[in-house]
Amino acid sequence: MNLLGVVIVLIIVMSSVILHELAHGLVAYWLGDDTAKEAGRLDLNPIKHIDPFMSILVPVLLYMIGAPVFGGAKPVPVDYNKLKWHEWGMALVALAGPFTNFLLALLSFLVGHFSGWLYGSGGEILEFIFSELVFINLGFMLFNLIPIPPLDGSRVLYAIAPDAVRKILSQIEPYGIIVVYALIVLFGEIFSSLMINGTNGILNFFYLLVGR
Numbered sequence: 001m002n003l004l005g006v007v008i009v010l011i012i013v014m015s016s017v018i019l020h021e022l023a024h025g026l027v028a029y030w031l032g033d034d035t036a037k038e039a040g041r042l043d044l045n046p047i048k049h050i051d052p053f054m055s056i057l058v059p060v061l062l063y064m065i066g067a068p069v070f071g072g073a074k075p076v077p078v079d080y081n082k083l084k085w086h087e088w089g090m091a092l093v094a095l096a097g098p099f100t101n102f103l104l105a106l107l108s109f110l111v112g113h114f115s116g117w118l119y120g121s122g123g124e125i126l127e128f129i130f131s132e133l134v135f136i137n138l139g140f141m142l143f144n145l146i147p148i149p150p151l152d153g154s155r156v157l158y159a160i161a162p163d164a165v166r167k168i169l170s171q172i173e174p175y176g177i178i179v180v181y182a183l184i185v186l187f188g189e190i191f192s193s194l195m196i197n198g199t200n201g202i203l204n205f206f207y208l209l210v211g212r
Contacts, residue, residue, distance in 0.1 A: 094155030
């Protein structure tokens, strides 16, 4: 295994998840909730955000087996009762993380495309860095949009769902992360296939934007 590749992936993963979580906290703060600020989470210090399992172990293992790389960080604390618009405010807070990853992927793609670095004009290292910036951030975005608590997609679903679905989401909440891990372990191939298809679909959109 290429040690330099692992180091590059780790740096990209940690940077991406930190900005993802910071976006959650900033939007919550703008919507009236200072919980993340008081907890010291409106900070770029990786120690405050990194989860050893989801931020390091899972992404590295996925990279090593050639699967789509995704992961997460320690959730930013949000007080629902302090937020403007309550469930809609929570949905905006939730969307801020994946949207940040989307913007990072798009920006990396545009820089890599117009510089040629994404296609090897700057050497293998730059090609690898920009490819991973795009793919890892798209992986984070798609993974976090899964509508299972505590992932961000569940907060969006909660805002638009009828009461019956909200009740189910609330019941799943205490065990949600276990459900997510179980899905990854039990249905890894299907999960990877869906992630790859989703990533390729967004990449096709990116290429459409640049007329390629």
